[in-house]
Every structure is written in structure tokens, then in C-alpha cells.
Amino acid sequence: MSSTPTISAAGICYLVGAGPGDLGLVTLRARECIERAEVVVFDALCNPAMLAWAPAEAELIDAGKRAGAHKLKQSETNALLVEKTRAGKIVVRLKGGDPFVFGRGAEEALALARAELAFEIVPGISSALAGPAYAGIPVTQRGVVSQLTIFTGHEDPEKGGSAVDFAQLARTPGTRVMLMGVERLASITRQFLDGGERPDLPVALVRWATTGRQETLVGTLADIAEKAAARGFEAPAVAIFGEVVRAREELDWFEKKRRLAGKRIVVTRTRKQAGALSAKLTALGADVLEIPTIRIEKPANEREFAELVKDAHTYDWVMFTSPNGVDAFFGWFYRLYEDARDIGGARVAAVGPATAARVKEFRLKVDLQPSEAVAEALVGAFEKEQGSVENLKILLVRPETTREVLAAALTKKGAIVDEAIGYRTVPATAAEDRTGATERFRQEGADLVTFASSSAVENFLALGLPLAPELKFASLGPITSATMRARGLRVDVESSKANLDALVAAICRFYAGKK
Numbered sequence: 091m092s093s094t095p096t097i098s099a100a101g102i103c104y105l106v107g108a109g110p111g112d113l114g115l116v117t118l119r120a121r122e123c124i125e126r127a128e129v130v131v132f133d134a135l136c137n138p139a140m141l142a143w144a145p146a147e148a149e150l151i152d153a154g155k156r157a158g159a160h161k162l163k164q165s166e167t168n169a170l171l172v173e174k175t176r177a178g179k180i181v182v183r184l185k186g187g188d189p190f191v192f193g194r195g196a197e198e199a200l201a202l203a204r205a206e207l208a209f210e211i212v213p214g215i216s217s218a219l220a221g222p223a224y225a226g227i228p229v230t231q232r233g234v235v236s237q238l239t240i241f242t243g244h245e246d247p248e249k250g251g252s253a254v255d256f257a258q259l260a261r262t263p264g265t266r267v268m269l270m271g272v273e274r275l276a277s278i279t280r281q282f283l284d285g286g287e288r289p290d291l292p293v294a295l296v297r298w299a300t301t302g303r304q305e306t307l308v309g310t311l312a313d314i315a316e317k318a319a320a321r322g323f324e325a326p327a328v329a330i331f332g333e334v335v336r337a338r339e340e341l342d343w344f345e346k347k348r349r350l351a352g353k354r355i356v357v358t359r360t361r362k363q364a365g366a367l368s369a370k371l372t373a374l375g376a377d378v379l380e381i382p383t384i385r386i387e388k389p390a391n392e393r394e395f396a397e398l399v400k401d402a403h404t405y406d407w408v409m410f411t412s413p414n415g416v417d418a419f420f421g422w423f424y425r426l427y428e429d430a431r432d433i434g435g436a437r438v439a440a441v442g443p444a445t446a447a448r449v450k451e452f453r454l455k456v457d458l459q460p461s462e463a464v465a466e467a468l469v470g471a472f473e474k475e476q477g478s479v480e481n482l483k484i485l486l487v488r489p490e491t492t493r494e495v496l497a498a499a500l501t502k503k504g505a506i507v508d509e510a511i512g513y514r515t516v517p518a519t520a521a522e523d524r525t526g527a528t529e530r531f532r533q534e535g536a537d538l539v540t541f542a543s544s545s546a547v548e549n550f551l552a553l554g555l556p557l558a559p560e561l562k563f564a565s566l567g568p569i570t571s572a573t574m575r576a577r578g579l580r581v582d583v584e585s586s587k588a589n590l591d592a593l594v595a596a597i598c599r600f601y602a603g604k605k
């Protein structure tokens with residue numbers, strides 16, 4: 091990490107701002123902290139996807155709902171942070187938005203300071219700023235307003251004893267942004283009116299700002315409470331009171347451009363896989379559920395695999411059938427050798443574009459790229475390249491579970507094939523569902539499930555999740571579609587090419603046609 095802790099004792103607690111929801115709005119510093127955390131204590135408003143950045147062995151504690159029981163009281167959270175930090179742990183306290191903006195971060199920092207424990211503050215992008223920005227509302231604007239006030243609507247003004255002086259707020263010039271309190275909007279707007287603010291003052295509410303679920307409601311001081319009640323506009327939301335709200339008519343950018351807004355889309359993934367598809371869908375406004383289906387584990391006989399990797403240079407060809415196989419192979423290769431040239435004269439074949447792309451990440455050229463893992467296509471590709479496969483020595487890197495058709499087809503044509511079993515896939519367990527996506531799918535369902543491979547179909551179905559009749563299914567291409575149909579699933583969307591951009595384009599076309 092770039093900076094050193096203030097106190098050299100091993101334990102430290104980072105009070106980290108998790109931003110307003112969009113993963114792209116998390117700071118690099120926050121991510122660094124999460125990546126090395128031993129304990130993460132998080133709140134309901136943190137985007138749970140960032141928990142996947144924590145090391146697999148990190149302890150994750152939901153301060154909003156601990157072990158399904160009650161919400162931790164503030165004093166209990168403080169005590170928990172002190173206890174874990176004192177035990178010498180690297181603790182990350184993840185809080186929505188910024189930890190010091192109505193996040194009770196001050197109380198937690200004080201508890202740590204008084205216990206003489208090391209802590210650091212990692213500021214985050216507050217919903218107080220991001221909410222208006224994502225609704226196309228500038229909180230200050232030259233010539234319109236030059237003052238910004240942020241207040242909490244947490245306390246009911248009519249109950250008395252509120253720390254917020256509403257009469258004064260009503261007279262305060264400039265933009266006023268309220269966090270919390272949408273439930274008390276009727277009473278709060280009444281206080282503003284009683285305090286002398288004009289009834290036609292523009293007011294906007296932004297809920298689930300910066301996420302796939304963002305919605306904005308615009309009204310005036312006189313009617314916003316009624317409108318919100320009629321729409322069932324609930325927390326979490328920020329409210330913006332002020333002239334600047336009018337700018338949204340021209341500046342709304344986020345809700346307008348999102349072709350998949352309001353769609354909840356499932357992406358199946360392995361814990362290690364990069365969320366490339368999720369990122370593309372999220373950028374278009376979809377609410378993405380990343381459901382873990384499998385975990386990649388070491389093969390039963392890793393020693394044998396390592397031996398074969400070591401001998402790779404004695405083969406004419408090394409053939410890969412999946413990106414995971416490429417990772418397993420080079421993981422060992424670079425533990426055994428320091429120089430890429432130690433692969434000798436072996437040439438490289440990779441089945442499918444994703445596998446080839448992974449090989450290239452290791453700076454090796456792909457000499458042969460059969461598009462499909464179909465025996466005939468593969469043998470055909472080899473024959474076209476080499477004339478015949480007879481007596482070619484081929485090292486086939488593959489997972490433990492695939493049906494063995496490739497090796498047999500090559501052997502039949504006279505090739506000498508050794509199979510290097512590099513990894514195995516096992517079904518994901520509840521522990522893998524760190525983002526809570528599986529649970530959300532069970533409770534709320536989704537609009538569409540995407541499958542990027544046949545194995546994704548099999549692995550997803552193996553989870554036995556409830557599939558509503560109106561649920562739609564999208565496929566990366568004909569091979570995946572065939573598997574879907576064989577397993578009784580309808581193919582509602584099929585990508586024209588076997589790559590993620592084409593899949594996303596097909597999904598957009600599907601929904602555009604429906605509008």
C-alpha cells in the first residue's frame with residue numbers, strides 16, 4: 091500500500107467510504123484496503139459486489155443484519171471494531187457513501203482513538219453529491235446558486251427536540267440536500283413552508299442513485315410529498331431542494347441513456363472470473379445479479395499435472411480448451427521455469443476466442459485456433475494446418491470433468507495425445523454467494539438469465555433455483571443454445587457471434603423490440 095499505518099501495531103481499522111452504489115465510484119484506496127482485509131464489517135447500503143474483492147478467507151460481518159438476527163446497535167459495532175482491531179486484525183469498516191457524512195463514522199473513529207488503536211479514514215463519494223449528479227442536477231451553478239447545505243431528515247421535526255432547525259433551513263439560500271427522511275417528507279416540507287419557503291420551489295428525489303435501480307421524481311415543495319407517497323417512493327433516497335433541480339430537464343444523462351434500465355439480469359460466474367459481462371450490462375443501466383455457480387479447484391492429481399507441464403517442450407503441440415486451463419498451465423509453468431522460451435518448439439492451439447485471448451495475455455502466440463470444441467472441427471483444423479495429425483505429439487490441457495471426445499478423435503487419426511488435467515470445477519456453495527445475489531434472485535426473481543457457455547447452463551441448473559415462467563434466457567451462441575434446449579430451456583435471445591459485445595447487443599435489440 092502507498093502509505094503506512096499511523097501506529098506500527100499489527101491491528102488497524104480502515105473506515106472506508108464505499109461510495110453511493112456504482113462500483114466505478116469506489117476509490118482505488120478503498121479497493122486496496124478491501125483486498126488486504128482480514129475482517130470486513132459492512133452496512134446495508136454498500137454495494138455487496140465489492141465484498142468479492144476481499145480475500146477468500148476474510149471474515150465478512152453484516153452490521154445491518156448480523157447472522158439473520160437484529161441490526162447491530164451502534165455501541166455494538168464500535169465494540170466489534172475495537173475488539174477485532176485489538177486482536178491484531180486488518181479491519182475494514184465499509185460504509186455507504188462517505189464515512190463522515192451522516193455515516194456515524196465519527197463515533198467509530200472516536201471509539202478506536204480512545205482505545206488507542208490505529209485507524210485511517212478513506213473518504214468516499216457521498217450520495218449527497220453523487221445522487222444529484224447522477225440525476226443531472228448540479229448542486230452549485232454559477233449565476234444560480236453559490237451555497238450548498240447538507241442536512242439530515244432523520245429526526246421528525248414535529249416531535250420536537252430535532253437537531254435540525256427547519257425554520258432556519260427554510261430561509262437558507264442556495265441548494266439544500268437532504269439525506270434520510272423520505273418517510274417524513276410530508277412533515278419536512280410543511281416545516282419548510284411554515285418557515286416561509288415558496289411552495290413552487292423545485293424539489294427532486296433520487297433513489298438508489300448511481301445503481302441499476304436509480305429513479306428520480308421531480309415536483310415542488312407543495313406537491314413532492316404527495317407525489318412520493320403516490321409512487322411508493324421509498325428509501326434510500328436523497329432529496330434536493332432548490333432552483334438547480336430545473337437543470338435536469340437538459341442535463342439528465344444517466345437515466346436517459348440506459349437502454350437496459352429497469353431490467354434485472356443474471357450473470358453466472360465463477361468466483362475468480364472478471365465481471366466483464368456484468369460491467370457492460372451495468373453500464374447500460376441493468377440491475378445485474380452475479381450468481382456464483384462454480385468454483386475452480388486444483389485437480390485431484392496435481393503432481394502429475396505439474397510433471398506434464400514441465401515436459402511441455404517435448405510436445406509438438408500444447409492444446410487448451412478453456413481459459414481456466416490456460417491459467418492452470420501457466421501457473422505451474424512459471425513456477426517451474428523463468429523464461430517463456432522454455433516451452434521450446436511446442437506450438438499452441440486454443441479452442442475458442444476466450445481461450446485464445448487468455449493465451450495471448452501470457453504473451454504467447456496462438457498458432458491454431460479452432461472455433462469449436464467439436465471433434466471434427468478440431469481434427470479438421472489440425473489437418474488443414476499440418477496436413478495430417480499422424481504421429482504428432484499433443485499435450486491436451488483440460489478440466490477433470492469434460493467428456494473425452496477430443497483426445498479420442500485425435501488418437502483415432504494417429505496422434506499421440508497426453509491429457510494434462512489442470513483443474514476441476516465444483517458447484518458453488520452458499521459461502522460463495524458473498525454479494526447476496528442468489529438470495530435476491532430467490533426472493534425477487536429476474537427478467538433475464540445470460541449463459542456464456544454450455545457449462546454455465548449446466549452449473550446454473552445444478553443450483554436448483556426457482557425459475558419463474560416469465561423469466562427469459564439469453565445464449566452466447568448455437569452451442570450454448572443447444573445445451574439450453576436439451577435441458578428444457580427456451581432460448582429467447584441468441585448472440586450472432588460468440589463474444590460478449592455481440593451478446594450485449596442482442597440483449598439490447600431484444601428489449602428495444604419490446605418497447
Ligand code: SAH
Nearest residue numbers: 187188191193216217269270298299327328
Ligand atoms: N454516509 C452516507 C450516508 C449515510 S445515511 C453517504 O455519504 O452517502 C443513509 C442515507 O444516505 C440514506 O437514507 C439516503 O438518504 C442516502 N443514500 C445513501 N446511498 C444512497 C443512494 N445510492 N441513493 C440515494 N440515497 C442514498
